[in-house]
Every structure is written in C-alpha cells, then in structure tokens.
Amino acid sequence: MSDFWFMGGYARYVWPCFGFAGIVLLWNIWSARRALAAAKFRATRAMAMAAGEAP
C-alpha cells in the first residue's frame, strides 16, 4: 500500500496533480449551484417587486 502512495518517487507531483483536479471539479459544482441560487433569488425578488407595484 505504501508503494501506491509513494508513486515510484513521483508522489510530490502525482498527488498535487490529482488534488488540484479535484479542487477544480468541486469548485465547478459549488459555483454553479451558487449561481443558480443567486439567479432564483433575483427572479423571486423581481416577481415580488412586480406584485408590489401592481395596482
């Protein structure tokens, strides 16, 4: 098992490489969900304002 983590002496390149890839994937999920939540909030606020301005 320690051979696996050692990666033939290249561990300090291989694991940061996959670590950075993981960070990018997680950032994409987080930022997309955040963008959708913000867009829903803006749409809801616009609906509320339109309802408030209605006679």
Place this chain on the structure above:
Amino acid sequence: MWTWFYKLASPPHVFGVAVALAPWLFSAAALAIAYGLIAGLAIAPPDYQQGEAFRMIYAHVPSAILSVTVYTVMAVASAVALIWRIKVGHAVAAASAPIGASFTLMTLVTGSLWGRPMWGTYWAWDPRLTSELILLFLYVGVMSLRSAFEDPARGDRAAALLAVVGVVNVPIVHFSVVWWNSLHQGATIVTLEGPKMPGSMLWPLLSMWLGFMLFYGAVLCIRVQAEVLDRERQSAWVREAIKS
C-alpha cells in the same frame, strides 16, 4: 427532427431540459470518473519510460481536451446567437466560459506538475503551453467583456464577437506540436496508426475523458438554468418555474 431543433431556441424548453438532465449527467460522470481513477491510479501498469509519473495523464489529458472543446462550444453558441439572434446561444456561451476557464487552468497546472519531473522545469515558452495560456486569457477576456457593459445585451454581443474571433486559437493549440518544434509530446490517442497506448492504459483514459465531458454537460445544465433565469426574469413562465 426540425421541431426538436427549433425548440432549442426556446428558453423555457432549454430550462426544462437542463433541469431534467443535470442529475443524470452528474451520476454518469461520477461513475466514469470513479472507474477512470481506480483503473488509472491502481490497475494500469507504469510507463516504461516515465514510470508512475505518467499517471498524471489521467487528469491532464481529459482537462486539456475539455479546455478546447468547451471553447468550441462557446464559439458555436456565440455564432448562433449573433447570426440568428437566439438568446439561448448567449446563455450557453456565458455558462460555458467559467467552466472552460477552470479546465484550462487545470490543464496548465497539471501539465506544469508533469513537466517538472519529465522536462526539468515547471514552465517553458513552448508553442503548446503558450497557446494554452492564450486560451485561458481568451476565456478571461470573454468573461470580462460580458460584464464590462451596463447593458447586458451589448455585453453579450461584444463577448460573442471575441469568442468567435478567438476560436482561431483552437486549431493552433491542437496543431502546435505538429507545426513547431515542441517539448510537448505529439498525439497519443487519435493517430492514423491508432492509439499508441495499450488497452490497460487507454481504457481508464477514455473513461476519464468521458467522465469529464459528462461533468461539463452537468455543470453546463446548472449554469444554463441560472443564465436563462436572469435573462427571462420578467417572463410569466419563470414565475411558474420558480414556484414549482
């Protein structure tokens, strides 16, 4: 068939398709990436020249393919939006830009980590590396231009124009290793003689590539929902969509 094609120009239809597709694409991407990671990191044999360092291919190559694929999607969507004035095109282009930029950054960082043990340096002003860096600048330029205008429609048009002009960099990235002397290795998977890798190394790579493509589709579905909602905020169908 054409009815289906025309529906792609309809914001409520695209919104509905994006809502329905996202969870399936995320699940399929997770499966493909999980298999690619396990087979690539633990099962594939070490390379006869690069040893275990070659395993960085499973993060670097899929992200590199995605960086140019997403740019091409963004440019085509921008061209469609400019030529036929289809608003969904701008939404797809705007949704693709941050995803493509992040995968271009991943390509540069993972390539740099791979370059250090193989070439003895993290960075060289090599044609492939430099054209990939220009691709990142193009993504940043498209995103900056879109947000630089007070009128969102003008921002959309300016960003679309830059995206279409910048697509000239895509073949430069791809053929840079052929046209110029390069530290970077040439094509390994798609060659006239077939893949230059044995199946035990190739299948995990294809699985990671598929997984990254599905992941892009999934994240695009979420971001397109946000872009369409922002553009159609005043429409009656948005009220119904938000309520449900």
